[in-house]
């Protein structure tokens with residue numbers, strides 16, 4: 036109920052500059068603990084608006100300077116809230132997209148394999164085709180060796196049989212037994228916390244928004260933390276995603292505010308509100324490794340004052356090939372990545388990047404982006420992926 040809502044003012048002294056920010060925090064509960072010492076000096080405070088009068092979630096509040104603090108709460112707009120579809124089977128539903136982007140590479144392989152004369156040059160062409168799909172030299176060689184043995188043993192050139200062999204070998208390289216479960220379930224009265232990291236432009240903010248939709252589609256409650264404080268547009272974008280599905284966003288309106296403070300406030304608010312999952316979008320500037328390490332390390336430490344970080348998901352753009360792998364290496368060095376979100380897989384025939392990046396980091400691709408639509412983020416299914424490459 037609106038009448039239960041309490042407006043609390045939190046004053047945070049900004050380290051260094053000594054400026055005070057006053058945030059209006061409206062919560063269902065009367066008090067929110069102060070940010071820990073580590074978070075406070077950064078000085079950013081996220082704010083929340085109350086749930087809508089229709090019982091749905093409200094949007095995000097703003098950080099207001101002290102002299103503009105209004106005496107009346109602003110009117111709450113009722114927004115229609117969407118009910119997104121559940122995540123199960125999503126990749127199979129988007130198979131057409133995958134087949135369009137990946138099958139060209141599969142059909143080249145199948146044509147080569149079905150030729151009467153499988154000589155040394157043809158095997159080299161097969162290997163080159165696999166490498167061109169960004170799979171990496173090691174996995175490409177393994178697939179070729181495996182296929183050579185199988186084709187020799189069976190003596191087959193039958194297209195259907197050749198396709199089955201290729202599918203099985205591709206699938207083996209995709210790591211069908213890797214645990215791709217998303218750890219997004221709460222621990223008792225504490226929400227699961229998912230940190231999303233990655234370079235700007237990879238589709239990170241879109242991925243956070245779509246992940247929230249997907250979890251809500253699966254029946255969970257979600258709160259978003261806009262800790263990418265270097266781009267106001269990113270926080271706006273996140274808030275818009277959240278509003279569509281009734282997830283609130285904790286943000287600061289001060290560009291460059293301390294990301295760890297926003298992350299802390301988001302998790303704190305998630306606990307207060309009893310949500311299942313808090314997803315924190317982090318800054319994706321390409322800056323020094325030491326800077327990145329400091330920033331992500333601090334966010335993680337601050338959150339861990341409340342409990343655990345359940346997932347650190349690294350967003351990579353599938354169309355960037357080797358560049359994406361370089362980014363993966365840097366992020367893996369500075370933080371403990373637990374899963375990969377591979378975006379824009381609809382925009383490249385180089386699906387072999389799934390294999391290369393899993394090898395590089397030793398962690399599974401958990402989600403893939405297959406389009407620009409709100410529900411085009413799917414749990415990664417290696418079987419569907421292998422089918423899309425070889426066609427069936």
Ligand code: GDP
Pocket residue numbers: 234235236237238239240241242269319377378379380381382403404405406407411
């Ligand atoms: P950020 O800078 O990393 O936060 O990137 P954004 O989330 O703003 O996304 C950058 C662009 O990539 C947007 O136009 C998105 O619609 C687009 N995008 C994100 N994921 C996908 C995807 O899976 N497929 C396609 N085709 N476009 C995507």
